[in-house]
Amino acid sequence: MSLFRTPHVVLFTRDIDRASAFYQALGFEEVFRTPLAGTPIHVDFALDGYRIGLATEASTRDDHGLTPVAVGQRAAVILWTDDVPAGYERLIGLGARPVKPPEPWLDRLLIAWVEDLDGHLVQVVQSVS
Structure with missing residues (x-):
């Protein structure tokens, strides 16, 4: 326990x-x-x-x-999705600051990064085949 x-x-x-x-x-x-x-x-x-x-x-x-x-990049909130580009655009539309646009990572993931309104990193990620 x-x-x-x-x-x-x-x-x-x-x-x-x-x-x-x-x-x-x-x-x-x-x-x-x-x-x-x-x-x-x-x-x-x-x-x-x-x-x-x-x-x-x-x-x-x-x-x-x-x-x-x-303020600053002290932690990251990770949000899984089936559509990283749409998630990335949604975050930016809500006022998040773009950090890195969608890009492949580890040959099996697609990820993008933004900062929320207080500068916390938010990563949007999806599995890709």
């Missing part, structure tokens, strides 16, 4: 409403928020059994005494 369970990643953001709207537009469903009224300081989303959280930079600093970094 494992000591740990239910892992998920939390990304830090300076604009939680904007970041939340971005991930909801990708199909993530909100499963938790605090506080319930007004602008949240933390929101969790789920997609296909995977959970991702967003926490405000200010709350992480003020509530927990940490020094979060809310």
